[in-house]
Amino acid sequence: MTEKVNLTWNGKAIQAEKGSNLLKAALDNGIEVAHYCYHAGLSVAGVCRMCMVEQDGVPRPFPSCNATCGEGMVVRNDTPKIKSAVETTLQFHLLNHPLDCPVCDQAGECGLQDYYMKHGVYDSQMIDKKVHKEKVQDIGKNVMLDAERCILCSRCTRFTEEVTKTNELGILNRGDHAEITVNEQLKNDYAQNLVDICPVGALTSKDFRFKQRVWFLEEVQTTCIGCETGCAVKVSENKNGAFRVKPIYDHDVNGHWMCDDGRNIYKHVSSPTRLASATENINGLFVPADELAIQATLKGKKAKYILSTGLTVGEYANFFKAIKGSKAEVALYTLPNLGVEFDGLLKRGDKNPNLRGAKAAFEAAGFDHTQAALDKMLGSIASSDAVFVVVPEILYNEDHFNTLIKKVEKAGTRIALTPGETLGTLRSFNYLLPVPSFLEKNGEILNYQGAARTLRAGLSYGETSKDVSYYGKWVNV
Amino acid sequence: MKDVANYKDYALLSYHHIPGVHNLEIFERAGGYEMMKACFLKDPEAIKEEVKNSGLRGRGGAGFPTGVKWGFFSKDRNAKKYLLCNADESEPGTFKDRYLMEKNPHILIEGMIISAWALGTQKGYIYIRGEFYQQAVILERALKEAYAKGYLGKNIMGKGFDFDLYVHRGAGAYICGEETGMISSLEGKKGQPKLKPPFPAIKGYRGLPTMVNNVESLAAVPWIMRMGAAAYKQWGTEKSPGTKLFSISGDVNKPGVIEVPLSTTLKEIIEIHCGGMRNGNALKAVIPGGSSAPVFNAEDSYSVKMDYEDVAAKGSMLGSGAIIVLDETRNMGDVLKWTLEFYHHESCGQCTPCREGTGWLESVFKRRDTGKSQKSDIALLDKTAASMRGQTICALADAAAMPTQGMIKVFREELEQYVTTTGKK
Numbered sequence A: 001m002t003e004k005v006n007l008t009w010n011g012k013a014i015q016a017e018k019g020s021n022l023l024k025a026a027l028d029n030g031i032e033v034a035h036y037c038y039h040a041g042l043s044v045a046g047v048c049r050m051c052m053v054e055q056d057g058v059p060r061p062f063p064s065c066n067a068t069c070g071e072g073m074v075v076r077n078d079t080p081k082i083k084s085a086v087e088t089t090l091q092f093h094l095l096n097h098p099l100d101c102p103v104c105d106q107a108g109e110c111g112l113q114d115y116y117m118k119h120g121v122y123d124s125q126m127i128d129k130k131v132h133k134e135k136v137q138d139i140g141k142n143v144m145l146d147a148e149r150c151i152l153c154s155r156c157t158r159f160t161e162e163v164t165k166t167n168e169l170g171i172l173n174r175g176d177h178a179e180i181t182v183n184e185q186l187k188n189d190y191a192q193n194l195v196d197i198c199p200v201g202a203l204t205s206k207d208f209r210f211k212q213r214v215w216f217l218e219e220v221q222t223t224c225i226g227c228e229t230g231c232a233v234k235v236s237e238n239k240n241g242a243f244r245v246k247p248i249y250d251h252d253v254n255g256h257w258m259c260d261d262g263r264n265i266y267k268h269v270s271s272p273t274r275l276a277s278a279t280e281n282i283n284g285l286f287v288p289a290d291e292l293a294i295q296a297t298l299k300g301k302k303a304k305y306i307l308s309t310g311l312t313v314g315e316y317a318n319f320f321k322a323i324k325g326s327k328a329e330v331a332l333y334t335l336p337n338l339g340v341e342f343d344g345l346l347k348r349g350d351k352n353p354n355l356r357g358a359k360a361a362f363e364a365a366g367f368d369h370t371q372a373a374l375d376k377m378l379g380s381i382a383s384s385d386a387v388f389v390v391v392p393e394i395l396y397n398e399d400h401f402n403t404l405i406k407k408v409e410k411a412g413t414r415i416a417l418t419p420g421e422t423l424g425t426l427r428s429f430n431y432l433l434p435v436p437s438f439l440e441k442n443g444e445i446l447n448y449q450g451a452a453r454t455l456r457a458g459l460s461y462g463e464t465s466k467d468v469s470y471y472g473k474w475v476n477v
Numbered sequence B: 001m002k003d004v005a006n007y008k009d010y011a012l013l014s015y016h017h018i019p020g021v022h023n024l025e026i027f028e029r030a031g032g033y034e035m036m037k038a039c040f041l042k043d044p045e046a047i048k049e050e051v052k053n054s055g056l057r058g059r060g061g062a063g064f065p066t067g068v069k070w071g072f073f074s075k076d077r078n079a080k081k082y083l084l085c086n087a088d089e090s091e092p093g094t095f096k097d098r099y100l101m102e103k104n105p106h107i108l109i110e111g112m113i114i115s116a117w118a119l120g121t122q123k124g125y126i127y128i129r130g131e132f133y134q135q136a137v138i139l140e141r142a143l144k145e146a147y148a149k150g151y152l153g154k155n156i157m158g159k160g161f162d163f164d165l166y167v168h169r170g171a172g173a174y175i176c177g178e179e180t181g182m183i184s185s186l187e188g189k190k191g192q193p194k195l196k197p198p199f200p201a202i203k204g205y206r207g208l209p210t211m212v213n214n215v216e217s218l219a220a221v222p223w224i225m226r227m228g229a230a231a232y233k234q235w236g237t238e239k240s241p242g243t244k245l246f247s248i249s250g251d252v253n254k255p256g257v258i259e260v261p262l263s264t265t266l267k268e269i270i271e272i273h274c275g276g277m278r279n280g281n282a283l284k285a286v287i288p289g290g291s292s293a294p295v296f297n298a299e300d301s302y303s304v305k306m307d308y309e310d311v312a313a314k315g316s317m318l319g320s321g322a323i324i325v326l327d328e329t330r331n332m333g334d335v336l337k338w339t340l341e342f343y344h345h346e347s348c349g350q351c352t353p354c355r356e357g358t359g360w361l362e363s364v365f366k367r368r369d370t371g372k373s374q375k376s377d378i379a380l381l382d383k384t385a386a387s388m389r390g391q392t393i394c395a396l397a398d399a400a401a402m403p404t405q406g407m408i409k410v411f412r413e414e415l416e417q418y419v420t421t422t423g424k425k
Helices: A022-028 A080-095 A111-119 A155-163 A192-197 A291-298 A313-323 A355-365 A371-379 A398-408 A424-428 B024-029 B034-039 B044-054 B066-071 B096-103 B105-119 B133-149 B179-186 B215-232 B266-273 B298-303 B308-313 B332-346 B352-365 B377-388 B396-420
Strands: A004-009 A012-017 A052-055 A074-076 A143-145 A169-172 A179-182 A203-205 A218-223 A232-238 A241-247 A279-282 A285-288 A303-307 A329-332 A386-390 A413-418 A431-434 A443-446 A452-455 B082-087 B123-128 B153-156 B161-169 B210-214 B243-250 B256-261 B283-287 B322-327
Touching: A004 A022, A012 A022, A052 A080, A080 A111, A080 B352, A080 B377, A143 A192, A155 A169, A155 A192, A192 A203, A192 A241, A218 A452, A291 A413, A291 A431, A303 A313, A303 A371, A313 A355, A313 A443, A329 A355, A329 A371, A355 A443, A371 A398, A386 A398, A398 A424, A413 A424, B024 B105, B024 B133, B034 B105, B034 B215, B044 B066, B044 B105, B044 B215, B066 B210, B082 B105, B082 B179, B082 B215, B096 B105, B096 B133, B096 B215, B096 B243, B096 B256, B105 B123, B105 B133, B105 B161, B105 B210, B105 B215, B123 B133, B123 B179, B133 B161, B179 B210, B210 B215, B243 B266, B256 B266, B266 B283, B266 B298, B266 B322, B283 B298, B283 B332, B283 B396, B332 B352, B332 B396, B352 B377, B352 B396, B377 B396
Parallel strands: A004 A074, A303 A329, A303 A386, A386 A413, A413 A431, B082 B123, B082 B210, B123 B161, B243 B322
Antiparallel strands: A004 A012, A052 A074, A143 A203, A169 A179, A218 A232, A232 A241, A279 A285, A279 A431, A443 A452, B153 B161, B243 B256, B283 B322
16 A cells, blocks of 8 residues: 655645656646646656646746655645746647647647637737648558647657557657657557547547547447457447547556557447348348347247357346256357467457356356367257357457358358348348447456456447347247 | 966966877876876765865856765765766857867866766766867877776776776757756767756666766866865855856957956956957947856946856856857847857757747747838747746756847847848848
8 A cells, every 4th residue: 555645736635645646646636737748658758848836845836747746745836927837838839830720630639729728828929930840641550640730749759669669759850840750650559549649639540530520429438349358448429320449547457558459349330331120031132120020930949059259248147047948059159369369568369358258157057168069069050940140249350250150051040140240151141130239238248357347338329229138039939 | 457368377277288288198297197096095075075165166057066966976886877077068159178178188087087986986978069079089089098097997096996988979969968968868869858856966877877067077176186175265256166267259359268266357358368359349248158148238247257146146147158258340139140040959849838939039030031020029039038938848948048038138129120120031
């Protein structure tokens, strides 16, 4: 247990860990302090000079990001001296910043805009020529750089230096001609974090650019289902669908970051080719069908189930509850490992979001979740009447899944329950049923640590149900 | 008054008249390295105490007492530590270290060996300004001689003390004269100052304790040891003891480097040491401490005593002792323009107020070139400069703001006239 110290910030008594960052202590206690270069996940640069404070007994103002908390510190950043310093420093920040907010993707969540509303002078004295730098640079990995908008807070260079240790970015030149230089195209798997940490519109995401204005978006806090790490993320979405995924700070799991693969997990949710309602395969043509009618035709048939590892703990429980007492056979399709087991940061080779939850549910219900059990089921698949396959939501390796589909083709009636995109190989199935994606269901999944991670349903998408017992509904046949 | 400008009476330059004193042999014949030998018989703490008692103030510009700075340094003699000599003399108007090193490199080396012994550092670097190629060559040669004599290297003078000294040439950035900028540069990084705290004495080069001292400060150490702190203090004032090198440039008859006790009047320096004003012109202004010091008008120039307190009391700073003398033919607008151009060019670009501020000061002051200038530009310049002060990691923003504000204070009318007349196209 670390020692706590008491300090006063603008007259408000706050508590913080002894020796912890002074600026962080203020931010953690809900005190607003303007800052650009400070980021809790990176080293201290102390260059934006926005977080200046005055401390009783210290002659000169100093940046709070480079100070540590001590017992009895009395700190203020609302004195006239500091207020005017912040105003003028913001003027300096804006001096050579282009006035392209109307076409800038960062507008609405831009540090410059936010602080200008609060600390702006609103009376421009700038009639001189601005310093021009290169705009619209594609620096790889879906990141775009606009050097003119950059305020040289150096967060991005520190990120590539300290977090990914790949050093793709640096700062070239001096004075007001300094700019971010791309030593080589981004090659790390965490490049999209650069877009998040950029406090202005210098680094924007090619994937998100010009798709939505941020003030039209709502954020849903959920969990990434891209691998077994289970990073805490927020998905920006509105009635037109989901648009981007950003990490949320989670001390125990992902810290401040998430990997680039996780940025794509939203894509199938509002994809135009996503299955919207139950369909029946009539001579190769998929036509909308009534779910109740499909249930009726399957009644009494001997069913086999191949579940994916993407269901929530609640969904597994409901499923096994529903099939209890029936003669149904159940097996688990586990996604193959991809890449290294663990890249040292966040990305894990095991791409099953809820493998631990699945295993626990299988064991609790007395079923075998191993690959051997799946192989055994596939061996006798031709003798079965109806096979239900739950399609994994994120498929990194489609070929691996398609070999399973090929084997299932021998079965009588084949039903696919798909939360994601409709795969071409599913054309051999008799029925396709939509199930909720991770953004449409509430529940928990167990990540690599066995920790429960929460999935939250966002705004409603189309017709898909949010009922977690949806899978169980298909069992009483 | 007779011409009292001479080389012999004082300390630092007292060997400069000896031909070939840059050779170790001649330097030793004149009494060089004797102090080093004597110091090796002394307790390191006693040397530190002597330097502290001498009241020697850092000659790089800030004037922080060297002995006090040494007091912050780790006393663990076995710990890995560095001694770094700041020879990146880049302040416009300053050329004293260059003169000191090129004529008498061994006095610096001797000073560094004594300091290293006192501080217990095993390695030292002389970070020399990139443009000082010739001086670097001279230093390298002197180092070789000192190594050959066994004054550097392993087990110096049989005391079981190792000290290696290297010359490192900078790449021509003014900011690398700032001690943490210098450390960044020495580490192979972009020459940008580092946040303080931690100070280099605690965490410097490669994250290890590093003592950074100016050439002149280190070269003064053998003299302090030779004559004793009390004798050293006979010169100068209580708060500014000792002698100081001044580099005088501008409109005087005999510009150059002189050594005089601190608290010598500027009038004496100009009239006697420098042989008076060029062509008998009237004095207009003096920049007393390098380009970053606020300017003095003629009246202040003739009354100021060149020590840290008196120069500060009159609103400027002694800095590195670079006296730039300007006569009546000079336009202060041009002087400020060149000053601003320099600081715009040299800002490292790290802290926003300096990065943007130095550029903007120049743009505002040069609005006359685009026909956009107005009288109020001077007020804007003053306000902008004021808002840059005390806002950055290092003192470069202040170094740009101080002469700007100083110039506006003293020559406001002339500057207003300057900005409102159209510049050359």
